Ligand code: RIB
């Protein structure tokens with residue numbers, strides 16, 4: 441029985457790879473919907489990109505719901521320097537044929553999770569947590585329908601990629617991160633500590649380019665373009681494959697390892713806003729609330745999975 445998932449996303453080049461990886465695993469994952477959020481680029485682009493990617497993969501049947509156009513409290517911080525003005529740097533896709541859904545993404549989350557059986561749906565978050573946080577504040581009873589939340593978020597040993605202290609998905613909406621961390625939901629975080637170990641190196645890009653599918657070509661294009669990935673994120677060759685780690689974890693959790701710990705988030709300090717304070721050694725006495733994955737057990741296993749599933753798509 442395929443696991444039912446909803447992907448909340450801000451495509452975004454690495455989001456694109458994650459969405460296509462999920463679509464390449466129909467036996468294991470039933471993608472119920474995509475919910476777009478403002479993040480790497482404004483909402484109008486992230487929701488359009490979500491629809492473009494679904495149509496690229498021949499899955500225009502999956503609905504896309506536009507979610508929040510800004511964080512809960514703060515103004516939008518985008519990342520065109522990394523993802524391009526369109527959000528899919530270097531990749532030209534046709535205008536999507538299928539319109540976005542009329543319902544708001546937050547209302548879609550509430551309606552779907554309210555109607556779900558207990559623990560029926562897994563939420564995959566690839567961007568700021570604004571939509572889910574707002575849904576939980578408006579309708580806390582939806583937690584019943586959530587199996588778990590798997591979120592690319594945070595940093596501890598790696599420092600940040602937006603500030604020295606904070607990773608983008610948390611920094612963009614730290615208050616939303618706090619709602620999730622205090623929710624009591626089963627939460628797995630895939631921080632920069634993990635995703636910085638998984639890079640689209642030149643040899644891997646060459647292997648990707650040899651796959652003759654539109655999906656593989658699209659990901660190769662996205663990761664070929666010179667982009668503004670901050671230099672410190674490029675210390676090793678190749679851009680990090682952040683968001684595909686979320687989907688890879690669902691498909692093959694044994695690829696990664698970590699620890700169940702307490703994670704808190706800074707929401708007040710201008711210097712460290714959005715810092716995830718990951719209590720790896722349990723020194724605070726605060727109760728554990730998230731699984732913090734920071735070890736890659738099988739590098740080649742991850743990348744082989746990505747290539748193998750992209751090869752299955754049109
Ligand atoms: O910090 C990396 C995260 O921020 C990724 O999800 C990337 O797509 C951006 O949203």
Ligand code: CA
Pocket residue numbers: 449450451452454455479480566567683
């Ligand atoms: Ca993202």
